[in-house]
Amino acid sequence: MLAFLVQRVSQALLVMFVISVIAFAIQDGLGDPLQEMVGMSVSEEEREAIREELGLNDSMVVQYLRFAGNALQGDLGNSYFFSKPTLEVIAEHLPATLELVIGASLIIIFLSVPIGVYAAIRPQAWLSKFFMGVSTVGISIPVFLTAIVLIQLFSIGVTVTLFPADTGWGQWLNDALSTDGGMPSYGRGDDLTHLFGTWESNFFTAGGLSHLILPSVSLASIMLPLFIRLIRAEMMEVLQSDYIRYARAKGLSAGRVNFLHALKNTMLPVITVGGVQIGIMVAYTILTETVFQWPGVGLMFLEAITRSDIPLIVAYLMVVGLIFVVTNTIVDLIYGLVNPTVKLTGKKA
């Protein structure tokens, strides 16, 4: 176990090193810090002096070591646009993104487990087939399109007048297909509860929650079909195994077999895959936050790109890289703990 731990942690450190080299290369390759600091009127000698002072004439290795040393001390430079430390800017935007991910994860957990288990227990039921069909279609819809459709339906509203309004059924169909709209689709709203530090929460007021609903449903929509399929496949495999057959033969009730014995072993692979997927969700927050103008790190990153705010881009890469590496390492370690048969050499089991 210790060897496994050391190996995983050293691998994580290696990945972080590669990320920092890439981030450094981006910082070095994009834009000239001098251009940002001084105007056109500064003479070439003065430029050279500033260059020397900033250490821009040092060798690449020395410059990288300085960059990495500063990064380790939590200094990733100042954002050009916000004029304050980039990590501070990220800390201000991170709670919004985390709340979005938490909201989406809650939706995924509370929907995918019952649906997946149901579809595994009754694979032939029409409801299972309906859910599987919807999840196939769901995989094919990009997250930003789900978001746009949700905005159209629940924020702007839809008035349907396709059917003849003078007949009773036509009017009824028109009313049934029309939606009122009015759901907030822009930003986090004003009803935020201050928790601690820079963390303002949407979860504790009705106004805050109403702002959170559409973005988290959109973000959840991309992962939900994946989890339903995964839980169904794993559960079906577990239901075939000997110990389940034995439990049934012993005369245990269907509920006890399905939910106590089978579900426990189904969730193990689901949790490890889930851990990795929650990291991947960070990528999709960029899309969701753009559509809903949600003031999280994803929107901040995109705005940093349009503003060519290079220190902020680099800091975002480092922070997101760290989040990915930490979640993946923890997931690996948990997997190693709960499933001792995982190969200790680091090959994928």
Next chain:
Amino acid sequence: MTTATVSRWDRFRESFFWYSFKRDKVAIASFIVLLSMVLSAIFAPLLAPTDPYDLAQINIMNSELPPVGMNGADEAFPLGTDAQGRDMLSTILYGTRVSLMIGFGAVLLQAVLGILFGLLAGYLGGKVDSVLMRIADVQLSFSTLMVAIIVGAVFKASFGNLMFGEIAIYMLIFIIGVAEWPQIARTVRASVLAEKKKEYVDAAKVMGFGTGRIMFRHILPNTLSPIFVIATVQIANAIISEAALSFLGLGMPETQPSLGSLIKSGFDYIQSGSWWITLIPGLVLVVLVLVINLLGDWLRDVMNPRLYKG
């Protein structure tokens, strides 16, 4: 020469592949939809009523006209017009063309990289294997979309808006190809590991064939069917990735729109009630991706019955 093609056609008609295709209604329907979309995209310059790239044919007075069937529609624009007065039908035809070009191009690049690295990793093993697969692991754990967004952002920042717009199509093929090669490489590596234990590989070695010849002439043909399955699904993924990048403004410019940039340009007008500018290209995108995914599912069932998990 002709007898050879006839017999090949006969062999195809008697194959399990054709047999299961004939019996699967979903596969037939998906194939017909996909084929008609691909054909109409290829022949877009002939089919489209107007040329959306030609500024002389656009009249700003025609902007934001609704599709036929709604109040204020114009017969000349069956699917309405966008905010610049371009005919939606024509822009969608041209947009599908751009999306498909990027989808196929990116998968071609992925396949080249993935097959090469997968074969090397699987056949040579050892250090080559662990280095290549570690890179693939790291890239996959970051999610291909994230890698594509970052690479796109860096390219856009270093080339500048105008330059990026001109070469966007090649940039996107490159970005998506590089971001998603690990998917194919892993599949290839897994099949190579299974294949290289078989006797015919030993026989080829005994006969003194070189490593390259054994890899590409002997092992590769036996790993083609899983590659084919995953490449189909990857086309759908590449089209979605392209749409996502374009939606974020890191993809095709509005002057040469793909389906993703059409959705983006329509999204700016959704609050004004012009839903068709964004939702019609969106629907086309979903149908395109859905039929490719359904065909991919069907292919997986036919070619790899053992992998089928339901």
